[in-house]
Amino acid sequence: MTSFLDAIEFLTCVRLRRTQAADMRRVAASQAWFPLVGLLLGAALLGFDRLAQRALPEASVDVLLVVLLAVLTGALHLDGLADAADGLLGGGDRQRRLEIMRDVHAGTYAVVAIAAVVAMKWAGLAALPPGVRFEALLLVPCLARWSMLVTSAAFPYARPDGMGAAFHERAWPVATIAGTATALAASVALLGVGGVLALAFAAGCALAAGVVAKRAVGGMTGDLYGATIEISEALLLLCIAALANRGWIGAWLLR
Secondary structure, eight states: OHHHHHHHHHHSSOOOSSSOOOOHHHHHTTGGGHHHHHHHHHHHHHHHHHHHTTTSOHHHHHHHHHHHHHHHTTTHHHHHHHHHHHHHHHOSSHHHHHHHHTOOSOOHHHHHHHHHHHHHHHHHHHHOOHHHHHHHHHHHHHHHHHHHHHHHHHSOBSSSSSTTHHHHHHHTTHHHHHHHHHHHHHHHHHHTHHHHHHHHHHHHHHHHHHHHHHHHHSSBOHHHHHHHHHHHHHHHHHHHHHHHHTTSOOOOTTO
């Protein structure tokens, strides 16, 4: 139970205890719960979506859903995306890129990256057909957080120290297997065979992010974990919308 609370408090702005766990090894040990926390975030988005659509047009609700997700996560992953963009695109060699990622100031690349990802999420939500909106809102946050688990297991940490180093150490095998089981079960339950396609796409996003990170800085960092989640969420929304609009995937068990 403590591990589950660590995962919730790390990935969201929700504080269920008086003091937040600061030990990254404890948080890293909670990685198996990350997809489930994503499902809880999806449930919050779904509840808001159903309530807000009673009073507002869908286009307005889509914008508010993007804002709500940023609020619920404390903009933690957006911050990582910003730092990663500045470091990977603005740095020269590996060491310089890592130094830039630790700079608290946001540069042009950071602003463009955040704007691009937010716009992509909005576009993905707007493109979702009604038949898979329920499923996408639940599933996308789950698979995006599972994609971080994939990168932490598959790729080394770029720094010898740092708060994210424990994630790679604790990812395999228990956390990865358990987290994958949760993500797979949710995907199949919500979208059937289409859910397997969505899971495979999320894995592709994670592996692509890891390959880029390894070539640029030698592996993953905390900022790159956050960037992986944000980019995966945006691309997954677009992917599910595109496949559903072509009739290639649709709701399954829960419809």
